[in-house]
Amino acid sequence: MSSVTSEQMTTDPAKAPQERVSAAVRREQILAAASGVFGERGYVGATTDQVAQAAGISQPYVVRMFGSKERLFVEVLDRALGTLLDAFRAVIAESKQAGDEQDALMTKLGAAYADLIIDRGILMSLMQGFVAGHEPAIGAKARAGFMELYTLLRNEAGFEPDLIVDFLAHGMLFNTLIAMRMIDQHDSDDPCIPELLAHTFRTKLDIVMNTVLGAPEQQATAAASRTRTTE
Amino acid sequence: MSSVTSEQMTTDPAKAPQERVSAAVRREQILAAASGVFGERGYVGATTDQVAQAAGISQPYVVRMFGSKERLFVEVLDRALGTLLDAFRAVIAESKQAGDEQDALMTKLGAAYADLIIDRGILMSLMQGFVAGHEPAIGAKARAGFMELYTLLRNEAGFEPDLIVDFLAHGMLFNTLIAMRMIDQHDSDDPCIPELLAHTFRTKLDIVMNTVLGAPEQQATAAASRTRTTE
């Protein structure tokens, strides 16, 4: 007894043996699950089996669909970078049309970045990619994505290098505090923790806290915390 | 009639017999080696055998000396945090005595932080600890250390929260770019890379580059790249 469990689909409670789904859809499901698991445990720390369970399929399928764990992670990283860049491009386009000043644009970009936390996996996978520079394929992708971001802020948004560095720096602190699970300590003894969080996340603190703490649909880890096959 | 086995042990016995060293000294050697290896490959990605080889001893000794890989990493993290805090305390004390303005002090703190790159393991182990929040013991140590740093900047250095956040943010970008090995790409095609690096590391760019690239005595990885026991 193992697999089969979970899956209490609406109209079919008893069985739900395994509904066959097109490979394209499975691919998206796996990528979404992998984003959560990799973001939570890092590239090396996450296992393909955890991803599989979070996606509700078997471990060999994950490997066969992407060829290897490394290729899966690179794809996750690629998607995360793409999502981030798309969000920024949209903000820039909209802000240009509205005739915003530079600091208004930067504020909006910061807000858009914080909003990405809605899918915690995105920013955490990014962060895990940044510190996994030891793996050649991952490091290359991470660096390329980071520079694409820099170039976007420079050439499309039109910021000065010093401003961009400030912006990126705050983004990295943002990521680090979330990766460190500092949010969970908001109500701990140290009164400096709320202060640090308030001055880092500012107007977005509530969103961040609700997402990171509440996390109603973020079942990735829960589903992945069971054991592998039979027990 | 080769007399066989003409051991040319002339001047170089090729085998360092094994000089017995006090446990206290070994402990320091292991911690230094572990700092490099963990910083390079992360907590999960590094192996106790890589640490052992970097320290020039056997793998079981590493485990026995620290009890477990996790305890070793926590100790490495603790040392790194201690080194950082000590460096900052020294700068603050000295700056107070000199009657510096706040921004002069902050500049000096930034310089002191950058100087820590001389031992690349320190900052990289810190960073790896920050993103390893999934491991309870490591996350707790990382958060506590981070808050100790914040408190120091707030209560001893006397900075306003917003200033501290700026400072920490730039530190995190600093760490991230090094973890990403962006320095290695300084001479690549993208002309934005030198620009980003220049505006992030500013006056310390040369030191950072010399340390991260040159790394003459940073043998940690090289020595650790062999296989385990006999060959």
Place this chain on the structure above:
DNA sequence: GATTGAGGTAATCGAATGATTACAAGATGG
């Protein structure tokens, strides 16, 4: 109603790795 091919998994393999055990050799003190 066979064939075929795509979705999907159980079983398992082999390598890696943290940890443990048993033992060896040099110091140290009486």
Place this chain on the structure above:
DNA sequence: CCATCTTGTAATCATTCGATTACCTCAATC
């Protein structure tokens, strides 16, 4: 000299995990 403690290792164990293989089961098409 002998007992004992310390430093250190070889051998090996038990897991874990990514990958592979061999198979199963539908669904569509001829």
